[in-house]
Amino acid sequence: MSTFTPPTFDMLAKILEEKFGVLRDDIKPDTLLEDIELDSLALIEVALTLQKQLGVSIPTEDLNSGGTVADLHELVNTAAGKAR
Amino acid sequence: MNERARRGTPVAITGIGLVTPAGIGTTANWERLLTGRSTARRDPGLAGLPVDISCRVPDFDAASLLGRSTAWRLDRVSQLALVAAKEALADAGLDPERWDGPRVGIVMGNALGGTASYEAAHTTYHQEGADQVSPLVMVNWPVNMISGYLAMHCRALGPNLVVATACASGVTAIGIARDMLRSGLCDIVLAGASEAPLSPTPMAAYHRMGALSRRTDDPESASRPFDADRGGFVAAEAAAVLVLEREGDARARGGTVHALVTGFGASADGHHASAPDPTGAGVERALRAALTDADVAPEAVDHVNAHGTSTRLNDLMESRLIDRVLVGGPSVTSTKGVTGHALGAAGAIEVAYTALTIEHGLVPPTANLDKLDPEIGVDVVAGAPREQSVTTATSHSFGFGGQNAVLVLQKAGTR
Numbered sequence: 001m002s003t004f005t006p007p008t009f010d011m012l013a014k015i016l017e018e019k020f021g022v023l024r025d026d027i028k029p030d031t032l033l034e035d036i037e038l039d040s041l042a043l044i045e046v047a048l049t050l051q052k053q054l055g056v057s058i059p060t061e062d063l064n065s066g067g068t069v070a071d072l073h074e075l076v077n078t079a080a081g082k083a084r
Numbered sequence: 085m086n087e088r089a090r091r092g093t094p095v096a097i098t099g100i101g102l103v104t105p106a107g108i109g110t111t112a113n114w115e116r117l118l119t120g121r122s123t124a125r126r127d128p129g130l131a132g133l134p135v136d137i138s139c140r141v142p143d144f145d146a147a148s149l150l151g152r153s154t155a156w157r158l159d160r161v162s163q164l165a166l167v168a169a170k171e172a173l174a175d176a177g178l179d180p181e182r183w184d185g186p187r188v189g190i191v192m193g194n195a196l197g198g199t200a201s202y203e204a205a206h207t208t209y210h211q212e213g214a215d216q217v218s219p220l221v222m223v224n225w226p227v228n229m230i231s232g233y234l235a236m237h238c239r240a241l242g243p244n245l246v247v248a249t250a251c252a253s254g255v256t257a258i259g260i261a262r263d264m265l266r267s268g269l270c271d272i273v274l275a276g277a278s279e280a281p282l283s284p285t286p287m288a289a290y291h292r293m294g295a296l297s298r299r300t301d302d303p304e305s306a307s308r309p310f311d312a313d314r315g316g317f318v319a320a321e322a323a324a325v326l327v328l329e330r331e332g333d334a335r336a337r338g339g340t341v342h343a344l345v346t347g348f349g350a351s352a353d354g355h356h357a358s359a360p361d362p363t364g365a366g367v368e369r370a371l372r373a374a375l376t377d378a379d380v381a382p383e384a385v386d387h388v389n390a391h392g393t394s395t396r397l398n399d400l401m402e403s404r405l406i407d408r409v410l411v412g413g414p415s416v417t418s419t420k421g422v423t424g425h426a427l428g429a430a431g432a433i434e435v436a437y438t439a440l441t442i443e444h445g446l447v448p449p450t451a452n453l454d455k456l457d458p459e460i461g462v463d464v465v466a467g468a469p470r471e472q473s474v475t476t477a478t479s480h481s482f483g484f485g486g487q488n489a490v491l492v493l494q495k496a497g498t499r
Binding site for chain 1: 147151152153154155156157216218219220223
């Protein structure tokens with residue numbers, strides 16, 4: 001059984017705030033990623049960071065700047081689920 | 085304005101932004117320059133290299149200067165440029181929200197692009213594989229991104245380019261920008277250069293070329309232009325951005341004119357990949373072209389901000405050029421003694437320093453000039469700043485590849 005713990009929303013928010021400079025108040029589940037300036041290139045960088053920090057492979061082709069922070073969180077959790 | 089009048093119209097420097105090893109901001113730069121003390125230090129980022137000294141911008145915290153959401157996306161070469169551009173705009177009293185964006189151009193100079201971004205990606209590729217390479221490399225490594233990012237942040241929507249003439253890039257950029265104003269292509273141009281070369285691969289290669297000073301045990305003495313014991317340059321990172329406008333436009337809006345850019349000349353040695361033509365024929369063509377363009381007699385030049393790299397070949401060749409052409413006996417300084425050699429950015433920094441020299445009536449001293457090379461017969465200012473009312477100055481930059489560029493700057497009110 002894996003010891004991997006899926007990231008909570010707060011963990012994801014912390015990474016977006018500290019590494020990518022997104023204001024904490026702007027990070028809400030329904031925030032559009034493009035509204036916090038996370039375009040397609042930036043999202044790949046976000047995915048690479050999450051992969052390194054969480055040790056899980058995130059399918060970058062599924063990232064979409066038209067999605068929300070909640071969508072990103074779900075994608076990470078789905079990837080984590082597959083990794084278990 | 086008819087075509088002939090426009091082609092001869094003086095172009096004014098109305099804003100200056102400087103981010104160099106001498107400090108962040110024009111005031112810090114000028115104060116440090118007047119001390120004549122070198123900024124070279126041991127560089128932990130170059131630890132393990134045969135030459136591990138450099139001139140870095142002190143206390144450059146991109147996140148606090150630009151905001152974290154901007155800083156993380158940009159290579160240092162664009163971070164430096166953006167901070168310099170913001171200062172230049174503030175100095176000029178211009179607000180990008182209010183200007184006619186499509187009439188504002190940007191011309192920046194650069195030699196090496198986003199070297200740190202490329203070097204990091206290269207390491208990642210070899211150590212972790214292709215899937216781990218960041219796509220942002222391709223919007224940070226290419227040289228054109230420097231002016232691209234400036235346009236995004238300054239709403240400058242006119243012609244936008246980066247020119248590469250190695251260590252002459254900054255002067256070339258300002259010369260081209262001047263012509264864009266004279267031709268009527270733009271009403272305002274942000275012009276300058278940026279360089280962030282202090283990553284291991286380029287520094288290893290410069291060392292292998294024999295271009296770098298090897299005084300690693302005494303970094304502060306390493307950059308010593310025109311000195312008998314000079315032995316190479318100290319690499320630096322820096323950016324300078326100038327706001328350029330036609331003088332009439334600048335006066336009409338009540339802008340401050342630091343100095344006028346009145347002449348530009350450029351040439352190619354066509355001689356060697358890295359060594360200057362020892363006869364100085366190529367650089368002489370650039371210098372004479374700039375004087376002709378400015379309609380200035382050689383003897384009227386009363387100050388030179390030299391390329392003065394602290395290499396044996398350049399300084400000797402350049403001093404002979406000055407002695408041969410500028411027969412009025414101008415004062416000469418090389419500010420690289422303080423700042424080191426910021427490669428593609430050097431020329432832009434030195435044009436800014438030349439403008440400040442004209443404005444303040446003070447020539448900054450050449451650092452570490454203890455004993456003038458006996459083969460050098462020009463009037464190099466050393467030790468302390470010299471009071472001099474400079475009216476006509478030249479700023480020289482000569483690049484690997486034999487690419488040469490010279491600007492003539494004059495005191496406001498002399499044309």
